[in-house]
Amino acid sequence: MNINCSLWQENSLSVKRFAFAKFSEVPGECFLLFTIILFMFLVSLTGNALITFAICTSPALHTPMYFFLANLSLLEIGYTCSVIPKMLQSLVSEDRGISREGCATQMFFFSFFGITECCLLAAMAFDRCIAICAPLHYATRMSHGVCAHLAIVSWGMGCIVGLGQTNFIFSLNFCGPCEID
Template structure:
């Protein structure tokens, strides 16, 4: 009898232990599921707030898993960034400190250089950080700020390039009336309209994009917060936003571009009617620099924002982004300084090279 009681007690103890083990195992499984869910929420940069899942942070996609490739691209972009900022700053200083360059053409060129400095500084520093560090995260507010300034400087540049083409058209087609038609007041108004248009349109576009819900994933497959990659992360129907982007692109890219084409058609007709070869050569040389800059900037912008959504690919978008944010900004001061004797002379005076050369002689 005692043995039977002992056996029963042992069986009860074993059963109790097994049930405790099963309960502990279930608790561990529940805890692991909870941790996994929290990890997934962290990866998706999402937080529950006010009964809705919304992205509060974004992260830029890694360029490459090979550190050497990232380091090489970092050095290349850093070099182009420094050349761009230095070159555009020197052009602004040269124009401001040289009374002979206080003309409408160089007034617009100084504005263009200021735009290029802001354009690159709004994007490149964060891009460089993302290339060489794990700190690839950007807040929703930071992303909106970056998009605003990028769009602001870009749209302003589109309008300003059209104003520069109009200025060249007036100088070549109506030289006798140029001084009155392109007075300081007119130039200032054209510049203010360009900057104002860029500010208003970019503010509305940024507000329109960030009124959307972003439910995750949060990884932006791009170097910075641009419109197409951000729209790809939005929840729900984005057809209205895509239509708005297309309308803005048509108004702010295509319309100024058509004005530029019209201006240069008039310039070409006027140049062909000039009797002297020297006059034709001078007119074409003053316009060729601006035409080259227009082709580089508008070409990459049109391919990015006016092509169909189905033809967008992350690789092509990244290549075009590097081109119109870094390459064109770097080439602008080189193009204008190499092809313009007055700018080269002003740059020498600004850098003090003339004094150094005279001392050495």
């Protein structure tokens, strides 16, 4: 498939728009793939929303472990929402491209949620380590304030590193090919 990459800036040969390659040339295959991905996306959103709702509404679940699980569910919602809607749109539309700014925005949120998830998993590992190694001191060492600080640091690290990576990558000039598999 030949993609027209005539959207380059004339003086710096920088790509202004990226084009996604087709998944398949078979007409029904893209619709089937769209349906499967949409179904999995909706199941993921529903499951994570129900987990978050259950943890927030049940006082018995207001413990550090469930606090981190609710954060993890929120991150998973953001992580899937940063990529899947554009993929679904590209599957059913003839416009299979994304602007440079749109790509940078999508990359920031993808990096932000992914890095935050890694940091939050490390905080969860720390929580479990304290619960196993010092069970009698667990309540004082893992107070609500400590859990909130660990979550804030996780979200902050994701934001800082995601912004830095995106800024660094998109400060470079891209010069063809502008088709992304």
